[in-house]
Amino acid sequence: MAGQYTAxxxxxxxxxxFEKKPYVVTEFNFxxxxxxxxxxxxxxxxxxxxxxxQRAFRANDIFGVxxxxxxxxxxxxxxxxxxxxxxxxxxxxxxxxxxxxDSRYFLFxxxxxxVLFFNNNPVEVTLPTFVEKVIAETQPGARGNTAAGNVTKPxxxxxxxxxxxxxxxxxxxxxxxDTRTGxxxxxxLRR
Amino acid sequence: xxERERLAxxxxxxxxxxxxxxxxxxxxxxxxxxxxETPVRVAVPAMERHIDAEPAGDAWLRTSPELxxxxxxxxxxxxxxxxxxxxxxxxRGERHNPEYSMLEWYRAGADYRVxxxxxxxxxxxxxxxxxxxxxxxxxxxxxxxxxxxxxxxVRDIFRREAGWDPVAHYDEERFERDLVGRVEPSLxxxxxxxxxxxxAAQGALARLKPGAAAxxxxxxxxxxxxxxxNAFSELTDAAEQRRxxxxxxxxxxxxxxxxxxLDEAFLAALAAGMPPSGGVALGLDRLVMALAGLRxxxxxxxxxxxxxx
Numbered sequence: 379m380a381g382q383y384t385a386x387x388x389x390x391x392x393x394x395x396f397e398k399k400p401y402v403v404t405e406f407n408f409x410x411x412x413x414x415x416x417x418x419x420x421x422x423x424x425x426x427x428x429x430x431x432q433r434a435f436r437a438n439d440i441f442g443v444x445x446x447x448x449x450x451x452x453x454x455x456x457x458x459x460x461x462x463x464x465x466x467x468x469x470x471x472x473x474x475x476x477x478x479x480d481s482r483y484f485l486f487x488x489x490x491x492x493v494l495f496f497n498n499n500p501v502e503v504t505l506p507t508f509v510e511k512v513i514a515e516t517q518p519g520a521r522g523n524t525a526a527g528n529v530t531k532p533x534x535x536x537x538x539x540x541x542x543x544x545x546x547x548x549x550x551x552x553x554x555x556d557t558r559t560g561x562x563x564x565x566x567l568r569r
Numbered sequence: 570x571x572e573r574e575r576l577a578x579x580x581x582x583x584x585x586x587x588x589x590x591x592x593x594x595x596x597x598x599x600x601x602x603x604x605x606e607t608p609v610r611v612a613v614p615a616m617e618r619h620i621d622a623e624p625a626g627d628a629w630l631r632t633s634p635e636l637x638x639x640x641x642x643x644x645x646x647x648x649x650x651x652x653x654x655x656x657x658x659x660x661r662g663e664r665h666n667p668e669y670s671m672l673e674w675y676r677a678g679a680d681y682r683v684x685x686x687x688x689x690x691x692x693x694x695x696x697x698x699x700x701x702x703x704x705x706x707x708x709x710x711x712x713x714x715x716x717x718x719x720x721x722x723v724r725d726i727f728r729r730e731a732g733w734d735p736v737a738h739y740d741e742e743r744f745e746r747d748l749v750g751r752v753e754p755s756l757x758x759x760x761x762x763x764x765x766x767x768x769a770a771q772g773a774l775a776r777l778k779p780g781a782a783a784x785x786x787x788x789x790x791x792x793x794x795x796x797x798x799n800a801f802s803e804l805t806d807a808a809e810q811r812r813x814x815x816x817x818x819x820x821x822x823x824x825x826x827x828x829x830x831l832d833e834a835f836l837a838a839l840a841a842g843m844p845p846s847g848g849v850a851l852g853l854d855r856l857v858m859a860l861a862g863l864r865x866x867x868x869x870x871x872x873x874x875x876x877x878x
Contacts, residue, residue, distance in 0.1 A: 386659065408660065
Protein backbone atom coordinates (compact mmCIF):
# COMPACT_ATOMS: atom_id res chain seq x y z
CA MET A 379 0.00 0.00 0.00
CA ALA A 380 1.35 3.35 -1.03
CA GLY A 381 -0.89 5.52 1.16
CA GLN A 382 -4.38 5.77 2.52
CA TYR A 383 -7.86 6.90 1.70
CA THR A 384 -10.74 7.22 4.14
CA ALA A 385 -14.33 6.50 3.13
CA UNK A 386 -14.91 10.25 2.79
CA UNK A 387 -12.37 10.36 -0.06
CA UNK A 388 -14.23 7.77 -2.10
CA UNK A 389 -15.78 8.84 -5.38
CA UNK A 390 -16.89 7.18 -8.56
CA UNK A 391 -13.96 5.81 -10.52
CA UNK A 392 -11.45 5.93 -7.65
CA UNK A 393 -9.20 2.87 -7.38
CA UNK A 394 -8.67 1.63 -3.83
CA UNK A 395 -7.17 -1.35 -2.09
CA PHE A 396 -9.51 -3.13 0.29
CA GLU A 397 -8.88 -6.45 2.01
CA LYS A 398 -5.71 -6.81 -0.08
CA LYS A 399 -7.47 -6.50 -3.44
CA PRO A 400 -7.69 -3.59 -5.86
CA TYR A 401 -11.19 -2.24 -6.46
CA VAL A 402 -12.69 0.51 -8.52
CA VAL A 403 -15.60 2.44 -6.98
CA THR A 404 -18.55 2.14 -9.37
CA GLU A 405 -21.31 3.64 -7.19
CA PHE A 406 -21.03 6.05 -4.31
CA ASN A 407 -23.76 7.60 -2.21
CA PHE A 408 -23.49 9.60 0.98
CA UNK A 409 -26.14 8.96 3.62
CA UNK A 410 -26.42 10.11 7.18
CA UNK A 411 -29.15 8.64 9.32
CA UNK A 412 -30.77 10.86 11.95
CA UNK A 413 -28.17 11.86 14.48
CA UNK A 414 -25.75 9.21 13.32
CA UNK A 415 -22.38 9.17 11.65
CA UNK A 416 -21.85 9.56 7.91
CA UNK A 417 -22.23 6.39 5.92
CA UNK A 418 -20.94 5.86 2.41
CA UNK A 419 -22.96 3.33 0.45
CA UNK A 420 -20.67 2.02 -2.23
CA UNK A 421 -20.46 -0.56 -4.93
CA UNK A 422 -16.92 -1.74 -5.56
CA UNK A 423 -15.75 -3.76 -8.52
CA UNK A 424 -12.79 -6.01 -7.98
CA UNK A 425 -10.09 -5.35 -10.56
CA UNK A 426 -8.83 -8.93 -10.31
CA UNK A 427 -11.97 -10.91 -11.05
CA UNK A 428 -14.65 -8.36 -11.92
CA UNK A 429 -16.91 -9.33 -9.02
CA UNK A 430 -18.82 -6.49 -7.39
CA UNK A 431 -19.87 -5.92 -3.83
CA GLN A 432 -22.21 -3.49 -2.11
CA ARG A 433 -20.99 -2.14 1.23
CA ALA A 434 -21.79 0.59 3.72
CA PHE A 435 -18.58 2.25 4.93
CA ARG A 436 -18.14 4.71 7.79
CA ALA A 437 -16.05 7.87 7.63
CA ASN A 438 -13.17 6.32 9.56
CA ASP A 439 -12.94 3.16 7.45
CA ILE A 440 -9.57 3.11 5.74
CA PHE A 441 -8.55 2.03 2.26
CA GLY A 442 -5.14 1.60 0.75
CA VAL A 443 -3.91 3.30 -2.36
CA UNK A 444 -3.33 0.27 -4.56
CA UNK A 445 0.10 -0.20 -6.07
CA UNK A 446 -0.97 -0.18 -9.71
CA UNK A 447 1.22 0.29 -12.74
CA UNK A 448 0.36 0.33 -16.42
CA UNK A 449 2.92 -0.80 -18.96
CA UNK A 450 2.85 -0.93 -22.73
CA UNK A 451 4.04 -4.38 -23.84
CA UNK A 452 4.18 -6.52 -26.96
CA UNK A 453 2.95 -10.08 -27.24
CA UNK A 454 5.62 -12.51 -28.41
CA UNK A 455 4.56 -16.16 -27.98
CA UNK A 456 2.85 -18.68 -25.77
CA UNK A 457 3.86 -21.90 -24.08
CA UNK A 458 0.62 -23.74 -23.39
CA UNK A 459 -1.42 -21.60 -21.04
CA UNK A 460 1.40 -19.13 -20.43
CA UNK A 461 1.61 -16.06 -22.64
CA UNK A 462 4.88 -14.20 -22.91
CA UNK A 463 4.94 -10.41 -23.30
CA UNK A 464 7.89 -8.08 -23.66
CA UNK A 465 8.31 -4.48 -22.62
CA UNK A 466 10.34 -1.80 -24.43
CA UNK A 467 13.50 -3.04 -22.67
CA UNK A 468 12.82 -6.58 -23.90
CA UNK A 469 12.04 -7.70 -20.38
CA UNK A 470 9.68 -10.62 -20.35
CA UNK A 471 6.50 -11.09 -18.34
CA UNK A 472 4.50 -14.30 -18.33
CA UNK A 473 0.76 -13.86 -18.12
CA UNK A 474 -1.44 -16.90 -17.57
CA UNK A 475 -4.55 -17.62 -19.64
CA UNK A 476 -6.71 -17.10 -16.53
CA UNK A 477 -5.77 -13.40 -16.49
CA UNK A 478 -6.19 -13.00 -20.24
CA UNK A 479 -9.57 -14.73 -20.52
CA ASP A 480 -10.91 -14.66 -24.08
CA SER A 481 -8.42 -11.93 -24.94
CA ARG A 482 -5.85 -14.64 -25.50
CA TYR A 483 -7.63 -15.63 -28.73
CA PHE A 484 -7.29 -12.11 -30.09
CA LEU A 485 -3.53 -11.78 -29.63
CA PHE A 486 -1.18 -11.81 -32.56
CA UNK A 487 2.56 -11.54 -32.78
CA UNK A 488 3.85 -8.08 -31.85
CA UNK A 489 0.35 -7.01 -30.78
CA UNK A 490 0.72 -3.95 -28.56
CA UNK A 491 -1.21 -4.22 -25.27
CA UNK A 492 -1.50 -2.36 -22.01
CA VAL A 493 -0.80 -4.51 -18.98
CA LEU A 494 -2.04 -3.45 -15.56
CA PHE A 495 0.15 -4.65 -12.69
CA PHE A 496 -1.05 -4.82 -9.10
CA ASN A 497 1.77 -5.31 -6.58
CA ASN A 498 3.95 -6.17 -9.61
CA ASN A 499 1.63 -8.97 -10.73
CA PRO A 500 -0.17 -8.63 -14.07
CA VAL A 501 -3.93 -8.46 -13.43
CA GLU A 502 -5.42 -7.05 -16.61
CA VAL A 503 -4.44 -6.92 -20.27
CA THR A 504 -6.07 -4.39 -22.57
CA LEU A 505 -5.81 -5.13 -26.28
CA PRO A 506 -6.31 -2.76 -29.21
CA THR A 507 -10.07 -2.18 -29.48
CA PHE A 508 -10.21 -3.96 -32.85
CA VAL A 509 -8.14 -6.88 -34.04
CA GLU A 510 -8.27 -8.71 -37.35
CA LYS A 511 -8.66 -12.47 -37.43
CA VAL A 512 -9.15 -15.05 -40.16
CA ILE A 513 -12.21 -17.32 -40.19
CA ALA A 514 -11.09 -20.96 -39.96
CA GLU A 515 -14.47 -22.65 -40.01
CA THR A 516 -18.02 -21.68 -40.82
CA GLN A 517 -20.93 -23.12 -42.83
CA PRO A 518 -21.79 -21.37 -46.08
CA GLY A 519 -24.56 -18.83 -45.43
CA ALA A 520 -27.97 -20.31 -46.30
CA ARG A 521 -29.73 -17.68 -48.36
CA GLY A 522 -33.43 -17.04 -47.79
CA ASN A 523 -33.08 -18.03 -44.21
CA THR A 524 -33.10 -14.47 -42.88
CA ALA A 525 -36.88 -14.22 -42.46
CA ALA A 526 -36.67 -16.12 -39.21
CA GLY A 527 -34.49 -13.33 -37.85
CA ASN A 528 -31.57 -15.70 -37.84
CA VAL A 529 -29.06 -13.39 -39.56
CA THR A 530 -25.92 -14.80 -37.97
CA LYS A 531 -24.24 -18.16 -37.93
CA PRO A 532 -21.51 -19.64 -35.76
CA UNK A 533 -17.91 -19.33 -36.89
CA UNK A 534 -14.51 -20.27 -35.55
CA UNK A 535 -11.44 -18.12 -35.98
CA UNK A 536 -7.90 -19.38 -36.41
CA UNK A 537 -6.85 -20.23 -32.86
CA UNK A 538 -10.23 -21.64 -31.89
CA UNK A 539 -12.48 -18.83 -30.60
CA UNK A 540 -16.14 -19.13 -31.62
CA UNK A 541 -18.42 -16.22 -32.34
CA UNK A 542 -21.55 -15.41 -34.34
CA UNK A 543 -20.92 -13.78 -37.73
CA UNK A 544 -23.21 -12.51 -40.51
CA UNK A 545 -24.27 -15.01 -43.16
CA UNK A 546 -22.09 -13.43 -45.86
CA UNK A 547 -18.85 -14.21 -44.01
CA UNK A 548 -16.95 -17.17 -45.47
CA UNK A 549 -14.05 -19.36 -44.49
CA UNK A 550 -10.78 -17.58 -45.21
CA UNK A 551 -12.32 -14.12 -44.78
CA UNK A 552 -10.68 -11.65 -42.44
CA UNK A 553 -12.97 -10.04 -39.89
CA UNK A 554 -12.61 -7.33 -37.27
CA UNK A 555 -13.42 -8.29 -33.69
CA ASP A 556 -14.23 -5.79 -30.96
CA THR A 557 -11.97 -7.01 -28.13
CA ARG A 558 -14.09 -5.25 -25.47
CA THR A 559 -17.08 -7.46 -26.24
CA GLY A 560 -15.53 -10.35 -28.17
CA UNK A 561 -18.11 -9.75 -30.90
CA UNK A 562 -17.90 -9.48 -34.68
CA UNK A 563 -17.53 -5.90 -35.85
CA UNK A 564 -16.81 -5.81 -39.55
CA UNK A 565 -15.52 -7.76 -42.51
CA UNK A 566 -12.17 -6.71 -43.89
CA LEU A 567 -12.26 -6.67 -47.66
CA ARG A 568 -9.08 -7.83 -49.32
CA ARG A 569 -8.44 -7.62 -53.01
CA UNK B 570 -30.02 20.09 -21.35
CA UNK B 571 -28.56 23.57 -21.08
CA GLU B 572 -28.93 25.66 -17.94
CA ARG B 573 -31.82 27.76 -19.19
CA GLU B 574 -33.89 24.70 -20.10
CA ARG B 575 -33.02 22.96 -16.86
CA LEU B 576 -34.04 25.95 -14.74
CA ALA B 577 -37.21 26.60 -16.72
CA UNK B 578 -38.23 22.97 -16.23
CA UNK B 579 -37.97 23.44 -12.45
CA UNK B 580 -40.78 26.01 -12.37
CA UNK B 581 -43.45 23.56 -11.09
CA UNK B 582 -41.34 22.39 -8.14
CA UNK B 583 -40.31 25.95 -7.32
CA UNK B 584 -43.97 26.96 -7.30
CA UNK B 585 -44.76 23.94 -5.11
CA UNK B 586 -42.06 25.00 -2.67
CA UNK B 587 -43.58 28.42 -2.26
CA UNK B 588 -47.01 26.89 -1.68
CA UNK B 589 -45.57 24.55 0.96
CA UNK B 590 -43.99 27.46 2.82
CA UNK B 591 -47.23 29.41 2.68
CA UNK B 592 -49.26 26.47 4.03
CA UNK B 593 -46.75 25.96 6.85
CA UNK B 594 -46.89 29.62 7.88
CA UNK B 595 -50.70 29.56 7.81
CA UNK B 596 -50.77 26.49 10.03
CA UNK B 597 -48.49 27.91 12.71
CA UNK B 598 -49.86 31.44 12.70
CA UNK B 599 -53.38 30.05 13.22
CA UNK B 600 -52.06 28.14 16.22
CA UNK B 601 -50.66 31.32 17.69
CA UNK B 602 -46.97 30.59 17.04
CA UNK B 603 -44.49 33.41 16.56
CA UNK B 604 -42.30 33.19 13.48
CA UNK B 605 -38.73 34.08 14.46
CA GLU B 606 -35.42 34.59 12.74
CA THR B 607 -32.28 33.79 14.69
CA PRO B 608 -28.65 34.26 13.59
CA VAL B 609 -27.45 32.21 10.64
CA ARG B 610 -23.85 33.14 11.37
CA VAL B 611 -23.17 32.10 14.96
CA ALA B 612 -20.37 32.54 17.46
CA VAL B 613 -20.75 28.94 18.65
CA PRO B 614 -22.35 26.12 16.68
CA ALA B 615 -24.40 23.54 18.53
CA MET B 616 -22.08 20.70 19.44
CA GLU B 617 -23.42 17.37 18.27
CA ARG B 618 -21.64 14.08 18.06
CA HIS B 619 -21.70 13.75 14.27
CA ILE B 620 -22.51 17.18 12.87
CA ASP B 621 -19.76 19.43 11.51
CA ALA B 622 -20.16 23.20 11.19
CA GLU B 623 -18.98 25.23 8.22
CA PRO B 624 -16.53 27.96 9.34
CA ALA B 625 -17.48 31.53 8.31
CA GLY B 626 -14.64 33.96 8.98
CA ASP B 627 -14.19 34.17 12.74
CA ALA B 628 -17.57 32.47 13.33
CA TRP B 629 -19.55 29.53 11.98
CA LEU B 630 -22.69 28.98 9.95
CA ARG B 631 -25.43 27.46 12.05
CA THR B 632 -26.08 23.73 11.77
CA SER B 633 -29.53 24.29 13.31
CA PRO B 634 -31.36 27.18 14.98
CA GLU B 635 -31.96 25.05 18.06
CA LEU B 636 -29.94 26.80 20.75
CA UNK B 637 -31.12 30.31 19.95
CA UNK B 638 -34.73 29.20 19.75
CA UNK B 639 -34.42 27.52 23.12
CA UNK B 640 -33.13 30.77 24.61
CA UNK B 641 -36.34 32.41 23.40
CA UNK B 642 -38.36 29.56 24.91
CA UNK B 643 -36.53 30.01 28.20
CA UNK B 644 -37.37 33.71 28.08
CA UNK B 645 -41.05 32.81 28.13
CA UNK B 646 -42.09 32.72 24.44
CA UNK B 647 -44.09 29.48 24.42
CA UNK B 648 -44.68 28.80 20.71
CA UNK B 649 -42.02 29.51 18.11
CA UNK B 650 -41.29 28.47 14.56
CA UNK B 651 -38.58 29.31 12.08
CA UNK B 652 -37.94 28.60 8.41
CA UNK B 653 -34.42 29.20 7.23
CA UNK B 654 -31.11 27.89 5.92
CA UNK B 655 -28.80 25.60 7.89
CA UNK B 656 -25.38 24.33 6.92
CA UNK B 657 -23.62 21.04 7.55
CA UNK B 658 -20.09 20.57 6.39
CA UNK B 659 -19.35 17.70 4.07
CA UNK B 660 -22.91 16.40 3.72
CA ARG B 661 -23.48 15.90 0.05
CA GLY B 662 -25.47 13.15 -1.61
CA GLU B 663 -28.75 12.44 -3.35
CA ARG B 664 -30.62 13.40 -0.19
CA HIS B 665 -28.08 15.67 1.46
CA ASN B 666 -26.75 19.08 0.63
CA PRO B 667 -24.32 21.14 2.74
CA GLU B 668 -26.88 23.99 2.67
CA TYR B 669 -30.53 23.20 3.21
CA SER B 670 -33.78 24.66 4.51
CA MET B 671 -35.03 23.75 7.94
CA LEU B 672 -38.42 24.19 9.52
CA GLU B 673 -38.00 24.09 13.26
CA TRP B 674 -40.68 24.63 15.89
CA TYR B 675 -41.00 24.48 19.67
CA ARG B 676 -44.00 24.24 21.93
CA ALA B 677 -43.69 24.84 25.67
CA GLY B 678 -45.56 22.42 27.91
CA ALA B 679 -45.52 19.71 25.23
CA ASP B 680 -43.60 16.45 24.94
CA TYR B 681 -42.56 14.44 21.88
CA ARG B 682 -45.93 12.68 21.71
CA VAL B 683 -47.77 15.98 21.46
CA UNK B 684 -45.34 17.04 18.73
CA UNK B 685 -46.15 13.86 16.79
CA UNK B 686 -49.84 14.79 16.83
CA UNK B 687 -48.93 18.29 15.72
CA UNK B 688 -46.70 17.25 12.81
CA UNK B 689 -49.38 14.87 11.58
CA UNK B 690 -51.90 17.75 11.53
CA UNK B 691 -49.32 20.00 9.85
CA UNK B 692 -48.31 17.63 7.07
CA UNK B 693 -51.87 16.54 6.26
CA UNK B 694 -52.82 20.17 5.98
CA UNK B 695 -49.82 21.05 3.80
CA UNK B 696 -50.31 18.04 1.50
CA UNK B 697 -53.97 18.82 1.03
CA UNK B 698 -53.36 22.55 0.49
CA UNK B 699 -50.74 22.01 -2.22
CA UNK B 700 -52.78 19.33 -3.93
CA UNK B 701 -55.64 21.78 -4.32
CA UNK B 702 -53.26 24.27 -5.92
CA UNK B 703 -51.59 21.74 -8.16
CA UNK B 704 -51.92 22.79 -11.76
CA UNK B 705 -51.38 19.37 -13.21
CA UNK B 706 -47.67 19.92 -13.77
CA UNK B 707 -46.77 17.73 -10.82
CA UNK B 708 -48.36 14.67 -9.32
CA UNK B 709 -48.65 15.51 -5.63
CA UNK B 710 -48.35 12.41 -3.46
CA UNK B 711 -50.89 13.52 -0.88
CA UNK B 712 -51.70 9.92 0.01
CA UNK B 713 -48.34 9.49 1.74
CA UNK B 714 -49.54 11.93 4.36
CA UNK B 715 -53.29 11.21 4.37
CA UNK B 716 -53.05 7.44 4.88
CA UNK B 717 -53.02 6.31 8.54
CA UNK B 718 -49.61 6.92 10.05
CA UNK B 719 -47.65 4.07 11.60
CA UNK B 720 -45.95 4.61 14.95
CA UNK B 721 -43.44 1.97 15.96
CA UNK B 722 -40.74 1.81 18.60
CA VAL B 723 -37.12 1.66 17.48
CA ARG B 724 -36.71 -1.47 19.57
CA ASP B 725 -39.58 -3.31 17.84
CA ILE B 726 -38.54 -2.46 14.31
CA PHE B 727 -34.90 -3.42 14.98
CA ARG B 728 -35.99 -6.74 16.46
CA ARG B 729 -38.11 -7.45 13.43
CA GLU B 730 -35.88 -6.16 10.63
CA ALA B 731 -32.38 -6.56 12.06
CA GLY B 732 -32.92 -9.35 14.60
CA TRP B 733 -31.49 -7.66 17.69
CA ASP B 734 -32.45 -5.31 20.50
CA PRO B 735 -30.55 -2.03 20.16
CA VAL B 736 -31.74 -0.77 23.53
CA ALA B 737 -30.59 -3.74 25.62
CA HIS B 738 -27.38 -4.26 23.58
CA TYR B 739 -26.50 -0.83 22.18
CA ASP B 740 -23.64 -0.74 19.68
CA GLU B 741 -23.35 2.53 17.77
CA GLU B 742 -21.70 1.19 14.65
CA ARG B 743 -24.06 -1.76 14.34
CA PHE B 744 -27.05 0.47 15.06
CA GLU B 745 -26.24 2.90 12.27
CA ARG B 746 -25.32 0.21 9.75
CA ASP B 747 -28.54 -1.70 10.37
CA LEU B 748 -30.62 1.47 10.43
CA VAL B 749 -29.40 2.33 6.93
CA GLY B 750 -29.02 -1.22 5.63
CA ARG B 751 -32.06 -2.99 7.06
CA VAL B 752 -34.54 -0.80 8.90
CA GLU B 753 -34.90 2.12 6.50
CA PRO B 754 -35.22 -0.07 3.38
CA SER B 755 -38.10 -1.92 5.11
CA LEU B 756 -40.20 1.22 5.56
CA UNK B 757 -43.35 1.51 3.42
CA UNK B 758 -43.11 3.85 0.42
CA UNK B 759 -46.76 4.89 0.53
CA UNK B 760 -47.20 6.39 3.99
CA UNK B 761 -45.61 8.01 7.02
CA UNK B 762 -43.89 6.06 9.77
CA UNK B 763 -42.64 7.52 13.04
CA UNK B 764 -39.90 5.58 14.82
CA UNK B 765 -40.12 6.28 18.52
CA UNK B 766 -37.93 5.94 21.62
CA UNK B 767 -34.29 5.78 20.61
CA UNK B 768 -31.51 4.20 22.65
CA ALA B 769 -30.32 6.84 25.14
CA ALA B 770 -26.98 7.20 23.31
CA GLN B 771 -28.88 8.28 20.16
CA GLY B 772 -30.82 10.84 22.18
CA ALA B 773 -28.83 13.94 21.16
CA LEU B 774 -30.65 16.81 22.91
CA ALA B 775 -33.64 14.74 24.05
CA ARG B 776 -34.55 14.05 27.65
CA LEU B 777 -34.39 10.46 28.83
CA LYS B 778 -37.69 8.71 29.36
CA PRO B 779 -38.84 9.12 32.96
CA GLY B 780 -38.60 5.67 34.55
CA ALA B 781 -36.75 4.17 31.53
CA ALA B 782 -33.36 5.83 31.31
CA ALA B 783 -32.17 3.49 28.53
CA UNK B 784 -34.52 5.34 26.19
CA UNK B 785 -34.52 8.89 24.88
CA UNK B 786 -37.79 10.65 24.12
CA UNK B 787 -37.07 11.16 20.47
CA UNK B 788 -38.80 10.26 17.23
CA UNK B 789 -37.87 10.40 13.59
CA UNK B 790 -40.49 10.72 10.91
CA UNK B 791 -40.13 8.93 7.56
CA UNK B 792 -42.40 9.94 4.69
CA UNK B 793 -42.54 7.23 2.05
CA UNK B 794 -39.22 5.92 3.37
CA UNK B 795 -37.52 9.34 3.29
CA UNK B 796 -36.25 10.63 6.64
CA UNK B 797 -38.04 13.93 7.09
CA UNK B 798 -38.11 15.19 10.67
CA ASN B 799 -36.65 14.66 14.10
CA ALA B 800 -38.28 15.52 17.44
CA PHE B 801 -37.43 15.52 21.11
CA SER B 802 -38.96 16.05 24.44
CA GLU B 803 -36.30 18.67 24.96
CA LEU B 804 -33.60 18.23 27.54
CA THR B 805 -34.01 21.05 30.09
CA ASP B 806 -31.43 19.96 32.68
CA ALA B 807 -28.45 22.32 32.31
CA ALA B 808 -26.00 20.05 34.13
CA GLU B 809 -26.92 17.06 32.00
CA GLN B 810 -26.74 19.22 28.87
CA ARG B 811 -23.23 20.40 29.81
CA ARG B 812 -22.16 16.83 30.45
CA UNK B 813 -23.41 15.73 27.01
CA UNK B 814 -21.66 18.61 25.22
CA UNK B 815 -18.43 17.71 27.01
CA UNK B 816 -18.76 14.02 26.17
CA UNK B 817 -19.34 14.75 22.46
CA UNK B 818 -16.47 17.24 22.51
CA UNK B 819 -14.16 14.58 23.91
CA UNK B 820 -15.31 11.97 21.42
CA UNK B 821 -14.91 14.43 18.57
CA UNK B 822 -11.42 15.38 19.72
CA UNK B 823 -10.45 11.71 19.93
CA UNK B 824 -11.43 11.09 16.29
CA UNK B 825 -9.81 14.30 15.06
CA UNK B 826 -13.04 16.23 14.39
CA UNK B 827 -13.46 19.94 15.16
CA UNK B 828 -14.40 20.67 18.77
CA UNK B 829 -16.53 23.77 19.38
CA UNK B 830 -16.57 25.90 22.50
CA LEU B 831 -19.54 25.31 24.80
CA ASP B 832 -22.43 27.68 24.21
CA GLU B 833 -22.40 29.26 27.68
CA ALA B 834 -25.22 31.69 26.86
CA PHE B 835 -27.46 28.74 26.03
CA LEU B 836 -26.36 26.78 29.11
CA ALA B 837 -27.06 29.82 31.29
CA ALA B 838 -30.55 30.13 29.79
CA LEU B 839 -31.18 26.44 30.56
CA ALA B 840 -29.88 26.88 34.11
CA ALA B 841 -32.18 29.86 34.65
CA GLY B 842 -35.05 27.62 33.61
CA MET B 843 -36.56 26.46 30.34
CA PRO B 844 -40.09 25.05 30.50
CA PRO B 845 -40.54 21.41 29.49
CA SER B 846 -40.99 21.63 25.73
CA GLY B 847 -41.30 19.63 22.58
CA GLY B 848 -39.34 20.54 19.48
CA VAL B 849 -39.28 19.36 15.87
CA ALA B 850 -36.79 19.93 13.06
CA LEU B 851 -38.01 19.17 9.55
CA GLY B 852 -36.03 19.21 6.31
CA LEU B 853 -38.05 21.37 3.94
CA ASP B 854 -36.20 20.29 0.81
CA ARG B 855 -37.04 16.70 1.58
CA LEU B 856 -40.67 17.53 2.32
CA VAL B 857 -40.98 18.97 -1.19
CA MET B 858 -39.19 15.89 -2.58
CA ALA B 859 -41.69 13.60 -0.81
CA LEU B 860 -44.69 15.63 -1.96
CA ALA B 861 -43.58 15.70 -5.58
CA GLY B 862 -42.14 12.18 -5.63
CA LEU B 863 -38.64 13.41 -6.54
CA ARG B 864 -35.78 10.98 -6.19
CA UNK B 865 -32.87 13.30 -5.58
CA UNK B 866 -32.11 16.88 -4.56
CA UNK B 867 -30.87 17.44 -8.11
CA UNK B 868 -34.52 17.27 -9.21
CA UNK B 869 -35.42 20.03 -6.75
CA UNK B 870 -32.59 22.49 -6.23
CA UNK B 871 -31.97 24.99 -9.03
CA UNK B 872 -28.36 25.35 -7.94
CA UNK B 873 -26.01 23.10 -6.02
CA UNK B 874 -22.97 25.12 -5.13
CA UNK B 875 -19.70 23.29 -4.87
CA UNK B 876 -16.83 24.17 -2.61
CA UNK B 877 -13.68 25.99 -3.70
CA UNK B 878 -11.39 22.98 -3.79
